[in-house]
Amino acid sequence: xxxxxxxxxxxxxxxxxxxxxxxxxxxxxxxxxxxxxxxxxxxxxxxxxxxxxxxxxxxxxxxxxxxxxxxxxxxxxxxxxxxxxxxxxxxxxxxxxxxxxxxxxxxxxxxxxxxxxxxxxxxxxxxxxxxxxxxxxxxxxxxxxxxxxxxxxxxxxxxxxxxxxxxxxxxxxxxxxxxxxxxxxxxxxxxxxxxxxxxxxxxxxxxxxxxxxxxxxxxxxxxxxxxxxxxxxxxxxxxxxxxxxxxxxxxxxxxxxxxxxxxxxxxxxxxxxxxxxxxxxxxxxxxxx
Amino acid sequence: xxxxxxxxxxxxxxxxxxxxxxxxxxxxxxxxxxxxxxxxxxxxxxxxxxxxxxxxxxxxxxxxxxxxxxxxxxxxxxxxxxxxxxxxxxxxxxxxxxxxxxxxxxxxxxxxxxxxxxxxxxxxxxxxxxxxxxxxxxxxxxxxxxxxxxxxxxxxxxxxxxxxxxxxxxxxxxxxxxxxxxxxxxxxxxxxxxxxxxxxxxxxxxxxxxxxxxxxxxxxxxxxxxxxxxxxxxxxxxxxxxxxxxxxxxxxxxxxxxxxxxxxxxxxxxxxxxxxxxxxxxxxxxxxxxxxxxxxxxxxxxxxxxxxxxxxxxxxxxxxxxxxxxxxxxxxxxxxxxxxxxxxxxxxxxxxxxxxxx
Numbered sequence: 001x002x003x004x005x006x007x008x009x010x011x012x013x014x015x016x017x018x019x020x021x022x023x024x025x026x027x028x029x030x031x032x033x034x035x036x037x038x039x040x041x042x043x044x045x046x047x048x049x050x051x052x053x054x055x056x057x058x059x060x061x062x063x064x065x066x067x068x069x070x071x072x073x074x075x076x077x078x079x080x081x082x083x084x085x086x087x088x089x090x091x092x093x094x095x096x097x098x099x100x101x102x103x104x105x106x107x108x109x110x111x112x113x114x115x116x117x118x119x120x121x122x123x124x125x126x127x128x129x130x131x132x133x134x135x136x137x138x139x140x141x142x143x144x145x146x147x148x149x150x151x152x153x154x155x156x157x158x159x160x161x162x163x164x165x166x167x168x169x170x171x172x173x174x175x176x177x178x179x180x181x182x183x184x185x186x187x188x189x190x191x192x193x194x195x196x197x198x199x200x201x202x203x204x205x206x207x208x209x210x211x212x213x214x215x216x217x218x219x220x221x222x223x224x225x226x227x228x229x230x231x232x233x234x235x236x237x238x239x240x241x242x243x244x245x246x247x248x249x250x251x252x253x254x255x256x257x258x259x260x261x262x263x264x265x266x267x268x269x270x271x272x273x274x275x276x277x278x279x280x281x282x283x284x285x286x287x288x289x
Numbered sequence: 290x291x292x293x294x295x296x297x298x299x300x301x302x303x304x305x306x307x308x309x310x311x312x313x314x315x316x317x318x319x320x321x322x323x324x325x326x327x328x329x330x331x332x333x334x335x336x337x338x339x340x341x342x343x344x345x346x347x348x349x350x351x352x353x354x355x356x357x358x359x360x361x362x363x364x365x366x367x368x369x370x371x372x373x374x375x376x377x378x379x380x381x382x383x384x385x386x387x388x389x390x391x392x393x394x395x396x397x398x399x400x401x402x403x404x405x406x407x408x409x410x411x412x413x414x415x416x417x418x419x420x421x422x423x424x425x426x427x428x429x430x431x432x433x434x435x436x437x438x439x440x441x442x443x444x445x446x447x448x449x450x451x452x453x454x455x456x457x458x459x460x461x462x463x464x465x466x467x468x469x470x471x472x473x474x475x476x477x478x479x480x481x482x483x484x485x486x487x488x489x490x491x492x493x494x495x496x497x498x499x500x501x502x503x504x505x506x507x508x509x510x511x512x513x514x515x516x517x518x519x520x521x522x523x524x525x526x527x528x529x530x531x532x533x534x535x536x537x538x539x540x541x542x543x544x545x546x547x548x549x550x551x552x553x554x555x556x557x558x559x560x561x562x563x564x565x566x567x568x569x570x571x572x573x574x575x576x577x578x579x580x581x582x583x584x585x586x587x588x589x590x591x592x593x594x595x596x597x598x599x600x601x602x603x604x605x606x607x608x609x610x611x612x613x614x615x616x617x618x619x620x621x622x623x624x625x626x627x628x629x630x631x632x633x634x635x636x637x638x639x640x641x642x643x644x645x646x647x
Contacts, residue, residue, distance in 0.1 A: 012307045040402045040631060058643040065646060124463065124506065125522040148503075150445070150525065151463025157506055239507035240469055243646045251642075255472070256634055257374045257399065 033267045035260035042259055050264025059248065059265070066244040067272075069159060070227035074174075076167045077223045078216065081174035085215075086208075088175070089182045103176075106169040115236040118165050122155035122237075129153055157239030162230070165237035170226055174219035181215025182208070213287040221280040225273050245269055327567030332575060335371055335387040336363045339513035340536050341592065348587045353578050359571060368511045369470045373399060380405050380564050388566035389575070390559075395473070395631040397559040401428070407562040413573040416580035416598070424557060424597030430580060431557040433532075433588065434595030436546075436612040436622075437474050438553040440529035442519070443543045453482035453549045456526060457497075462504045466518055466527040469508040472641055473630045474554060477623075478528050481551040487623050490637050495644045508645070519544065535593030535610050548612060552623040555613055557597060 036047040053059060084103060088096045106114060121127050129152030132138045141147045147154070155161060185208065193203050231246040240247075245265060252262035334350075336342045342365060350361045364387050366372070373396050379385045392400055400406050409429040411417040417430050424431040439450055446461070456465050468475050476494055477487040483497045506523055509515040512533050518524045519537055534546040560579075562572045578584060585596035589603065593610030608614035613622070 009307060037635075040399045053639075056639070058639060058646065062642060062646050119521065119523075123521060123523055148462030148464075149460050151506070154463075235510060239466075239505075240510055241505070241508055241645065243642060248642060251638065253374045254368075254370070254372065256638060257377065258635065259374070 029263045029266055032259050033263035035263070037256075037258045037260045040257070042257075047260070050261040051268070053261055054265055054268050059245075062243050062248055063245055063268075063272075065242075066228060066230070066246075069162060069230070069242070069244065070224050072159070072163050073166045073170060073227040074220050074224045076163060077170050077174040078220060080167065081171055081178055081219065082212075082216075084171075084175050085178040085182055085212075088179050104172045107172060111169070111232050112236070114169065115165055115233060118161070118168075118237060119156065122161060122164070124150070124152045126152075126155070128155060156237050157241055159238070159242055161237040161239075162234050162242050165233045166227060166230060170223045173222040173226065177215040177218040177222070178212055179215070181212040181218075185211045210287070214284060217280055217283050217287065221276060224276055228269060228273060228276075329568060329571065330358070331360045331362060332389075332568050332571045333362045333364060333387050334389040334572075334575070335366055335391060337366055337391075338368070338511070339516070341512075341532070342366075344588070344591055348591070349579050349584060352584075353575055356578070357571075357574065361575075370396065373405075376563065377403055377405060383565040385563035385565055385567075388563055388568055388572040390561040390563045392559045392561055393471070394556055394559070394625070394627040395634070397426075397428070397561070398627055398631050400559075400561065405564055407564050407566060407569055409562050409573060409576070413570075414577045414580065416577045419582075419600050420580070420597045421599060426559060429559060429561045429576060430597065431559050432580070432585075432597050434555060434557050434597065434611065434613050436531040436548065436553060436555050436595075437478075437528060438531065438546055438548045438612070439526065440519075440534045440544055440546050441526040443545050445525040449545065450526070450547060451550050453478055453528070453551055456482075456504065456528070457501055459504070461525055463506055464523070464525045465501075465504040466507040466509050466515065466524045467501070467505060468515070468528055470510050470512065472637060473634065475528065476637060476641075477554065477625070481549070481553075481623070485551060487552070488626065488629065490633065490640070492640075495640055498644055499647075531610070531612050532592035532594040536591070539591075546612070548618050548621050550621065552621050554625060555619075555622045556625070 031044065032042075033050055034046050034048070035042055035044045036049055054063070084099065088099050091099070119126065123129065129138065132153055138147065138152055141153070142149065156165075189211075190203060190207055193207055198206070229246050230244050231250060234240070234242045234244050234247060246269070249262045249265050249269070252258045252265065336345050336350075342363075346363065350363065353359070354361055370393060371391055373392070376385060376387075376390065390400070390406065406428040408427050410427065411425075414430065417425050420430055420432075439453060439455065441450055441455070443449070445464075446455070455461075456467070467478075476490045479494050479497050479501075480487050480490065484493070507514075507518060509518060509527070512530060515524075515527055515529060516533055516537060518527070519542055520540075529546070531546045534544050537544050560576055562569055562576075566572055580598060582596075582598055582600040585598050585601045588594050589596060589601065589607050589611055593607070593612075595611035595613045603611060603614050613619055
């Protein structure tokens with residue numbers, strides 16, 4: 001018996017907690033997902049009603065909407081995070097800490113406060129629209145029939161608002177893994193490439209980007225998985241008009257008390273996330289540096 | 290450290306022992322909670338969020354605590370509905386977190402079907418004898434008469450609307466919101482506007498909602514969210530509850546409430562007692578206290594929500610605010626079929642989701 005195996009004993013309390021608070025509810029969820037909800041009464045058994053409903057065109061559409069919104073968020077997080085991570089690697093520690101603080105600061109605020117603050121910026125009466133009114137831009141757009149009499153620039157209550165509000169807060173989950181990967185690159189490799197005449201573009205394409213891929217994959221996986229669970233931001237920043245699967249699940253439980261269908265939808269969401277993790281692992285193996 | 294560890298062996302018995310100890314430690318609070326007897330001087334009670342919740346605390350909870358030397362432990366509700374999905378699980382486990390269950394009419398039917406309520410009659414709550422008979426149920430009183438009509442900004446919406454169809458007016462595109470907190474009210478509202486009757490909800494209902502889409506800035510999910518939309522100037526008009534309008538007018542907002550000519554909705558919530566409640570007697574005492582005319586009048590004065598008590602008399606101003614005091618307006622109130630609302634909610638929800646995501 002090795003020391004490592006013995007040290008595993010330390011994990012036991014956490015393991016028990018995990019079993020009680022995670023595994024057990026998951027089993028309940030799975031059992032309920034095969035239940036049936038009829039005339040306000042839930043019965044257990046082996047029914048596929050909830051799963052069949054998930055594959056109805058309406059809900060499949062919502063699923064793919066959620067999927068693509070998550071992809072948009074992941075994409076924009078990636079293109080915004082990469083330059084930040086490169087900058088963090090290059091600057092002095094003091095400056096790096098300031099950037100790091102700025103990046104993680106959205107996580108220090110409540111999601112409601114954060115989204116409400118965005119409303120003050122992006123709303124019909126928000127700062128941007130007031131400025132657009134002031135310079136006459138909104139009047140021009142109204143004359144052209146692009147926006148209505150009272151409305152301003154459509155900056156929220158749509159997918160754009162949801163993506164912006166989410167990217168803002170999920171940036172740290174992308175910046176930090178990429179920064180970790182970039183920090184692991186031996187500077188002498190880049191110096192050698194430069195000495196051999198590589199341009200900045202060639203350096204990025206052939207060295208920085210490939211060597212940062214483990215961080216990119218980890219960041220993308222994290223952000224994508226988190227985005228698949230979006231609820232509050234679509235309600236506030238999407239004006240509740242952008243629908244995601246977690247919103248459907250919440251509605252099923254909160255308004256209709258339909259646990260079996262909500263559980264089936266949750267299981268499907270879980271399967272999607274597990275599949276994402278599996279793909280991520282395959283990619284990680286293929287780019288092993 | 291690792292050397293020390295290396296000297297010890299880990300056996301299956303040790304693993305089981307450690308798991309047992311950890312499991313017992315985690316489960317201890319549960320057994321304490323089960324065995325703990327209810328304090329007869331304490332009442333766990335749900336309360337609304339926002340201004341209405343503040344009103345309850347200030348005008349109904351504190352005076353009750355002082356008058357009866359008891360303590361009310363408030364559990365704040367998120368949104369406009371009691372979390373029946375959670376409550377049901379708690380009642381099945383014989384441990385409801387709140388003795389008080391405020392239920393919307395459709396929730397009341399659900400609660401009856403699933404046996405979630407105690408029977409509460411005038412023997413427990415004597416003030417129920419002073420209520421109009423339609424507000425007395427076997428499970429307690431129905432109170433807080435809330436009307437669902439059209440709220441609008443009097444400075445920006447001219448002429449004053451008299452019909453639900455004003456929401457579809459294209460001059461208000463991008464400045465109108467509808468209620469998703471209670472979808473059934475929205476769907477019936479659309480039907481009233483275009484079919485002249487609340488039911489049935491069908492493809493035609495949603496075709497009218499399609500036409501409303503360009504006007505919509507938001508689908509609000511709680512009364513406080515709709516209030517905020519008015520305060521921020523994001524919307525000029527929405528179907529809303531009269532009490533919230535009275536409150537916003539009190540804040541100085543130029544708002545008015547109108548009962549549209551096609552018909553409007555008047556509802557009252559059941560104030561029930563959860564089955565297996567810890568202190569049903571104290572709960573009944575609280576219900577009796579809030580049903581007294583002086584307590585009911587406070588709700589009328591501040592929120593404009595009507596009272597089911599025969600003993601409550603309104604001033605002309607209060608009568609206007611409560612809406613239902615005017616017999617001519619009451620004629621416009623529709624009879625809602627809550628059995629259908631509950632049983633069709635699944636289908637309506639599917640259609641609603643399809644509409645929203647289209």
